[in-house]
Amino acid sequence: MSKYNLNNSYKAVVIGGSAGSFQGVVKILSQLPKGFPLPIIMCLHRLKHVRNGFVEALSIKSVVQVTEPHDKENIKKGSVYLAPANYHMSVELGLYFALSTEEMINNSRPAIDITLGTSAFVYKEKLIGILLSGANKDGALGMKNIHDRGGLTIVQEPSECMIDTMPRAALAATKIDHIMKVDQIVEFLKELDKQYR
Amino acid sequence: MKKLTEQPSFINEFLDELTVNVTEMFRDPSFWRIMREEIIPAIMLNHKQFKIWHAGCSSGEEVVSMCIMLKEMGILHDVTIIATDLDVNILERAKQATYPVKNMELNEKNYIRFQGTRSFKDYYREENGNAVFNKDLLMNVSFRRHDLVTGDIFNKFDLVLCRNVMIYFNQALQNEVLKKFHESLFKYGYLAIGSKESLIWCDYANRFIVVNNEEKIYKKIKD
Numbered sequence: 246m247s248k249y250n251l252n253n254s255y256k257a258v259v260i261g262g263s264a265g266s267f268q269g270v271v272k273i274l275s276q277l278p279k280g281f282p283l284p285i286i287m288c289l290h291r292l293k294h295v296r297n298g299f300v301e302a303l304s305i306k307s308v309v310q311v312t313e314p315h316d317k318e319n320i321k322k323g324s325v326y327l328a329p330a331n332y333h334m335s336v337e338l339g340l341y342f343a344l345s346t347e348e349m350i351n352n353s354r355p356a357i358d359i360t361l362g363t364s365a366f367v368y369k370e371k372l373i374g375i376l377l378s379g380a381n382k383d384g385a386l387g388m389k390n391i392h393d394r395g396g397l398t399i400v401q402e403p404s405e406c407m408i409d410t411m412p413r414a415a416l417a418a419t420k421i422d423h424i425m426k427v428d429q430i431v432e433f434l435k436e437l438d439k440q441y442r
Numbered sequence: 443m444k445k446l447t448e449q450p451s452f453i454n455e456f457l458d459e460l461t462v463n464v465t466e467m468f469r470d471p472s473f474w475r476i477m478r479e480e481i482i483p484a485i486m487l488n489h490k491q492f493k494i495w496h497a498g499c500s501s502g503e504e505v506v507s508m509c510i511m512l513k514e515m516g517i518l519h520d521v522t523i524i525a526t527d528l529d530v531n532i533l534e535r536a537k538q539a540t541y542p543v544k545n546m547e548l549n550e551k552n553y554i555r556f557q558g559t560r561s562f563k564d565y566y567r568e569e570n571g572n573a574v575f576n577k578d579l580l581m582n583v584s585f586r587r588h589d590l591v592t593g594d595i596f597n598k599f600d601l602v603l604c605r606n607v608m609i610y611f612n613q614a615l616q617n618e619v620l621k622k623f624h625e626s627l628f629k630y631g632y633l634a635i636g637s638k639e640s641l642i643w644c645d646y647a648n649r650f651i652v653v654n655n656e657e658k659i660y661k662k663i664k665d
């Protein structure tokens with residue numbers, strides 16, 4: 246029996262983060278079990294005009310190469326994706342990404358609410374949403390969408406966050422299934438991985 | 443729905459809501475540096491005068507950027523530019539070349555990263571909270587309504603820019619539109635798309651070569 250009562254019905258993990266989330270993301274990606282079975286879809290706030298370097302920085306320690314998808318690129322199991330600078334990234338019903346240059350949302354492009362919200366729509370109860378440290382409330386609505394569609398919601402323990410506005414906004418907006426430190430998130434993903442072996 | 447078909451101006455307002463047209467000047471400054479340092483000089487090796495098509499020009503920021511760049515290169519007079527969009531309201535705005543002053547901070551930052559040779563403020567004057575760009579910049583530009591999906595081929599170009607427009611089309615439409623671009627380009631003409639768009643799944647992709655993968659600039663090599 247797994248500690249978190251997990252099973253192997255999940256189809257994707259989506260992660261949102263902003264100020265103070267970089268270290269957490271690096272830790273998660275560096276300790277990901279080899280051959281992790283699900284796609285990991287990340288939307289992290291980043292400088293609009295800096296197109297290069299971020300994905301490389303995240304990839305250095307990551308078990309899996311991180312990629313920024315092209316518009317209409319298919320989502321593959323076991324791949325790790327990052328929303329590109331200055332585009333919103335949504336997940337579409339045919340299991341591919343669509344990018345857009347629409348208005349900023351919550352002062353952000355990419356906006357976490359868009360990636361989380363569209364993922365929730367597509368993956369429904371088969372989605373795990375994780376929201377990390379951040380200084381605004383982007384992602385709270387997306388976490389609510391995930392919960393409302395039956396998915397599992399996790400936020401980083403606010404006391405561990407460099408800036409806890411983002412996880413707190415999510416806690417206020419919807420039911421959060423687990424509040425975890427980054428180390429626990431890593432453990433959680435290892436447990437999840439075992440369900441697919 | 444009757445209202446939609448009977449009143450053209452209503453349709454246009456409706457379209458304004460639906461089509462998405464958020465843009466900025468010198469978006470992706472590295473793209474514009476490659477334009478200035480490689481693409482435009484390559485075109486000029488063969489033609490002293492040439493033609494550019496901005497397909498899906500939105501409110502014209504990309505066109506103004508192009509004109510500023512060409513002016514700084516001293517060749518604005520030698521270039522004919524046609525800028526098209528589906529949306530007539532947005533084209534009206536493009537013609538005015540007038541933008542909220544609050545957008546200028548980002549535009550100026552992009553211009554500085556592009557390493558423009560002047561002060562960005564030289565190109566516009568402020569009027570009632572708007573930045574009004576010098577009309578001379580657009581002297582060789584004509585704006586027209588054109589729908590990429592249903593519209594005909596209307597001219598031949600040395601360079602086509604269609605950045606962040608095809609992301610609103612599905613793959614089948616992208617394929618059709620790429621055929622039109624192919625036909626609208628002279629042999630060895632260039633096509634630039636958005637930095638996160640891709641042509642690889644289109645039938646006509648093999649008639650182009652990649653000139654710059656990072657900036658998504660292609661060159662037509664086969665008729």
Ligand SMILES: C[S@@+](CC[C@H](N)C(=O)[O-])C[C@H]1O[C@@H](n2cnc3c(N)ncnc32)[C@H](O)[C@@H]1O
Pocket residue numbers: 346461462463464465466469497498499500501504526527528529532588589590591604605606607610636
């Ligand atoms: C995001 S803007 C691109 C602006 C600019 N090229 C850029 O990269 O910043 C997209 C534009 O495409 C136009 N558009 C959408 N569908 C179109 C179609 N079928 N034919 C022509 N233009 C279209 C929209 O009206 C909008 O102005």
